[in-house]
Amino acid sequence: MLKSLDLQDLKSKLYQAIDNRVRIITAGLNIRELRNVLRGDPPEEKPNPRYKVHTTSFLFHIRPRYYEKASTIFTHTFRLGFFSMFFFVVEAITGIILMIYYSPVPSEAYQSILNLESNVPFGKLIRDLHRLGAEAMVIFVFLHMVRTFITGSYKKERSFTWFTGVLLLGVTLFLSFFGYLLPWDQLAYWAVTIGTGMAEAAPLFGREANLLLRGGPDIGANGLLRAYLLHVVLLPAVAVLLISIHYYKVSREHGISLPAKYEEGDVSPEEKKNARQRIDFIPDLLSHEVFLTSVGIFALVASVIVFGYSAPLENIANPQVTPLDTKAPWYFWWLQGLLKLGDKTLMGVILPTLVVALLIAIPYIDRNPYRSLYKRPVAVGIGILSLLVLVVLSYMGTPLYGIETPAATRIVQDLAPEEGVGPLRQVPFDQLQPGTYEVKETVPRDLCPNLDFGCPALTSVFAEYSRRVNRAINDTSLPKIQRLPNGQAFLIIEDWQTDLRKVTFRILWDDPDTQQRKTYERHIFLHRLRGNE
Amino acid sequence: MSRVQLEISLGILFVALTSALLIWYGLNEPKRMAEYELHQRAKAIEVGAELYDINCKGCHGPQGEGVVGLWPPLNDRHFFTNRLTEVGWSGTLEDYIISTVSSGRLVSTRPDLYPGQGRPVMPAWAERYGGPLRDDQIRNLAAFILNWKDTAPDRTAQMAEMAGPPTGTDINKQLPEGDPVRGQGLAAAKGCAVCHISAPTGPAWLATPDQPGIATRAEEILTDPNYTGNAKTAAQYLHESIVLPNVYIVPGFQAGVMPANYGDTLTDQELADIIAYLLTLK
Numbered sequence: 182m183l184k185s186l187d188l189q190d191l192k193s194k195l196y197q198a199i200d201n202r203v204r205i206i207t208a209g210l211n212i213r214e215l216r217n218v219l220r221g222d223p224p225e226e227k228p229n230p231r232y233k234v235h236t237t238s239f240l241f242h243i244r245p246r247y248y249e250k251a252s253t254i255f256t257h258t259f260r261l262g263f264f265s266m267f268f269f270v271v272e273a274i275t276g277i278i279l280m281i282y283y284s285p286v287p288s289e290a291y292q293s294i295l296n297l298e299s300n301v302p303f304g305k306l307i308r309d310l311h312r313l314g315a316e317a318m319v320i321f322v323f324l325h326m327v328r329t330f331i332t333g334s335y336k337k338e339r340s341f342t343w344f345t346g347v348l349l350l351g352v353t354l355f356l357s358f359f360g361y362l363l364p365w366d367q368l369a370y371w372a373v374t375i376g377t378g379m380a381e382a383a384p385l386f387g388r389e390a391n392l393l394l395r396g397g398p399d400i401g402a403n404g405l406l407r408a409y410l411l412h413v414v415l416l417p418a419v420a421v422l423l424i425s426i427h428y429y430k431v432s433r434e435h436g437i438s439l440p441a442k443y444e445e446g447d448v449s450p451e452e453k454k455n456a457r458q459r460i461d462f463i464p465d466l467l468s469h470e471v472f473l474t475s476v477g478i479f480a481l482v483a484s485v486i487v488f489g490y491s492a493p494l495e496n497i498a499n500p501q502v503t504p505l506d507t508k509a510p511w512y513f514w515w516l517q518g519l520l521k522l523g524d525k526t527l528m529g530v531i532l533p534t535l536v537v538a539l540l541i542a543i544p545y546i547d548r549n550p551y552r553s554l555y556k557r558p559v560a561v562g563i564g565i566l567s568l569l570v571l572v573v574l575s576y577m578g579t580p581l582y583g584i585e586t587p588a589a590t591r592i593v594q595d596l597a598p599e600e601g602v603g604p605l606r607q608v609p610f611d612q613l614q615p616g617t618y619e620v621k622e623t624v625p626r627d628l629c630p631n632l633d634f635g636c637p638a639l640t641s642v643f644a645e646y647s648r649r650v651n652r653a654i655n656d657t658s659l660p661k662i663q664r665l666p667n668g669q670a671f672l673i674i675e676d677w678q679t680d681l682r683k684v685t686f687r688i689l690w691d692d693p694d695t696q697q698r699k700t701y702e703r704h705i706f707l708h709r710l711r712g713n714e
Numbered sequence: 715m716s717r718v719q720l721e722i723s724l725g726i727l728f729v730a731l732t733s734a735l736l737i738w739y740g741l742n743e744p745k746r747m748a749e750y751e752l753h754q755r756a757k758a759i760e761v762g763a764e765l766y767d768i769n770c771k772g773c774h775g776p777q778g779e780g781v782v783g784l785w786p787p788l789n790d791r792h793f794f795t796n797r798l799t800e801v802g803w804s805g806t807l808e809d810y811i812i813s814t815v816s817s818g819r820l821v822s823t824r825p826d827l828y829p830g831q832g833r834p835v836m837p838a839w840a841e842r843y844g845g846p847l848r849d850d851q852i853r854n855l856a857a858f859i860l861n862w863k864d865t866a867p868d869r870t871a872q873m874a875e876m877a878g879p880p881t882g883t884d885i886n887k888q889l890p891e892g893d894p895v896r897g898q899g900l901a902a903a904k905g906c907a908v909c910h911i912s913a914p915t916g917p918a919w920l921a922t923p924d925q926p927g928i929a930t931r932a933e934e935i936l937t938d939p940n941y942t943g944n945a946k947t948a949a950q951y952l953h954e955s956i957v958l959p960n961v962y963i964v965p966g967f968q969a970g971v972m973p974a975n976y977g978d979t980l981t982d983q984e985l986a987d988i989i990a991y992l993l994t995l996k
């Protein structure tokens with residue numbers, strides 16, 4: 182028995198068995214081939230086993246077998262589509278982890294986020310990554326659209342790809358929007374209240390649309406649950422479907438477009454041929470994607486850990502208190518800007534719908550057969566104009582534009598905003614020296630000469646307060662609402678409790694309309710250990 | 715090195731860098747989480763202070779000092795040391811506060827000391843019981859109240875150690891010289907400020923757009939035909955209003971709201987100080 186056991190034989194049999202297994206697992210590649218792939222060597226077997234993977238493996242069958250060389254030039258795509266997908270996957274993974282700790286009930290949602298951040302190791306990191314990934318995804322998807330527009334890649338056979346792309350842009354924005362509500366803080370609550378309120382302005386079925394979204398006249402338990410389900414079930418499912426179709430179109434049907442110059446430009450046939458050389462998915466494109474992924478993950482993690490990106494969390498949602506500055510997330514500022522321009526139905530519903538319709542129709546409206554920038558002056562001109570309009574509208578959407586807050590309220594809000602940090606809250610606790618400080622024509626150099634460390638931070642807040650108040654008192658060219666005739670202003674700091682101080686802003690002035698003396702007062706409590714986030 | 719190899723090597727490098735960052739972050743996690751909890755507690759106290767200022771100071775006083783003979787102090791040593799045993803509560807003080815505040819109090823547990831006013835003596839605050847506050851807000855209020863723990867003065871002892879005999883209710887009594895600065899402190903400590911400065915329970919002492927300060931009004935009232943008291947001077951009017959508040963009721967207010975026992979709890983000197991202070995509020 183023992184004699185017949187040939188070690189050599191056993192070894193090769195074992196090798197063969199493993200080799201076979203590997204070929205089955207990789208859907209076509211054996212050990213040797215796998216090694217060649219990793220080293221970037223050409224295939225040894227014929228027919229090329231690396232193509233077979235694309236027919237036998239589910240995951241690979243929506244990936245391309247190859248792209249044409251020139252279409253993989255970095256400055257042609259900037260890998261924006263790839264990174265859109267990358268962020269979608271990051272969102273899916275971090276999102277699933279967040280789901281473990283989150284509970285979509287108004288009385289618990291906020292608490293569950295606090296708990297995640299204070300009691301779950303890496304919990305805050307996951308939340309930061311999810312938030313950052315969401316914002317990045319919006320940016321990358323948008324830039325990807327701009328890129329395909331600029332390279333004229335939406336034309337002819339790619340017009341359906343463009344169509345699915347526009348839908349994906351919408352899905353991405355809606356995903357962000359409903360995700361925004363989930364932490365159930367003031368920021369979220371009011372931004373989403375305004376957003377869903379827009380649905381109400383839709384003609385014909387507005388009331389019903391609003392009720393359907395909010396699950397009642399106001400956002401409450403029903404609204405939160407609906408936003409949650411949209412955010413974690415329906416919209417991701419739609420996104421997966423659309424992305425699959427989008428990817429399938431690109432990788433299995435028409436590939437990535439070549440830079441226009443190789444199609445219609447003045448280049449030698451030699452170069453044209455070279456541009457169409459095949460770059461195989463395995464190993465070149467695949468290793469490139471793996472590389473990009475590692476860069477992407479590093480960039481995300483470093484943004485949080487090294488550069489300190491932190492997902493905001495304001496005070497818990499309070500349906501009774503509308504914050505002074507309600508602000509949509511930045512990628513919806515343009516919509517807020519539009520709303521300031523006119524009627525809710527027209528600006529908030531009809532116009533955006535038209536914009537989407539127009540985007541979808543671009544490939545069919547634009548009948549110019551050329552793709553090169555220089556041969557499409559009208560399209561490029563309109564594109565640039567649209568970008569400018571978007572920027573201007575976004576600026577108009579911020580509270581900086583067109584919101585009239587009375588002077589006293591505005592000044593105090595800027596120094597100590599209701600939500601977020603602001604200059605006052607950044608003053609170190611020990612510098613908040615109790616006392617009553619009245620605003621005068623001149624600002625003292627140091628508000629607290631008795632403290633041996635002084636109070637530069639408090640002094641600079643007080644200086645800003647004085648400057649703003651004095652301007653409102655003296656500058657008669659300001660609009661009425663921004664003035665404080667005969668104004669008097671105080672900053673009062675009191676010791677209130679252990680490690681707790683009370684800061685009062687008090688402003689008195691003569692109301693220009695009624696000539697009566699008016700008072701505005703706000704109290705802010707500051708604790709030594711508050712931490713500024 | 716082929717492009718594939720280069721990208722694989724760089725990829726490995728980035729993965730290594732990312733892992734290093736994550737490990738470093740992970741090592742800091744316990745500290746970060748502990749700090750986060752401190753910040754959270756600090757913010758709870760801040761929010762609680764604000765809610766207290768809006769909802770509670772009208773009875774329990776801006777600094778939790780309460781009002782002698784009406785509403786209990788919360789910033790009080792007794793509250794933190796003996797109150798739970800006194801009422802036979804087996805849970806924590808935090809639970810006691812949350813439960814009391816949530817459901818309010820129908821009748822006072824100490825009718826002789828702090829009878830309160832009306833029924834219920836304290837309304838229910840939690841939304842669950844028809845009040846205006848959410849549970850998290852009541853937890854914040856509790857955090858704020860509990861933050862008095864280390865500094866709460868012993869008010870019962872302070873009361874027992876009155877600096878002299880009570881002044882009584884004789885308004886013709888000769889009072890010593892008063893000190894307005896001490897008077898201002900007393901007005902806060904004895905809870906007068908609760909009704910007269912912070913909340914519109916009683917007539918405002920400070921000048922408002924509609925009327926002058928208390929000193930000027932005390933002057934004017936002597937010639938008012940509707941005045942039913944016996945005072946001859948502004949100081950005497952103030953004296954009377956404090957020790958015998960129901961002799962003359964200021965129009966727009968009700969009899970019996972202002973505690974009628976200050977004659978028993980103030981000394982001559984304290985009364986004189988408060989009057990001196992009031993006379994400065996023109």
Ligand code: HEM
Nearest residue numbers: 258262263265266326329334335343346347349350437438
């Ligand atoms: C979740 C969002 C999206 C994902 C994951 C995605 C992914 C991709 C990928 C990976 C490509 C291959 C080329 C490249 O990397 O640039 C691509 C191509 C393309 N995408 Fe998207 N995309 C998304 C959204 C959009 C949007 C919003 C549009 C336009 C409205 C769009 C239009 C196109 C077009 C026209 C192409 C073909 C480009 C060419 O052939 O040069 N996509 N997409």
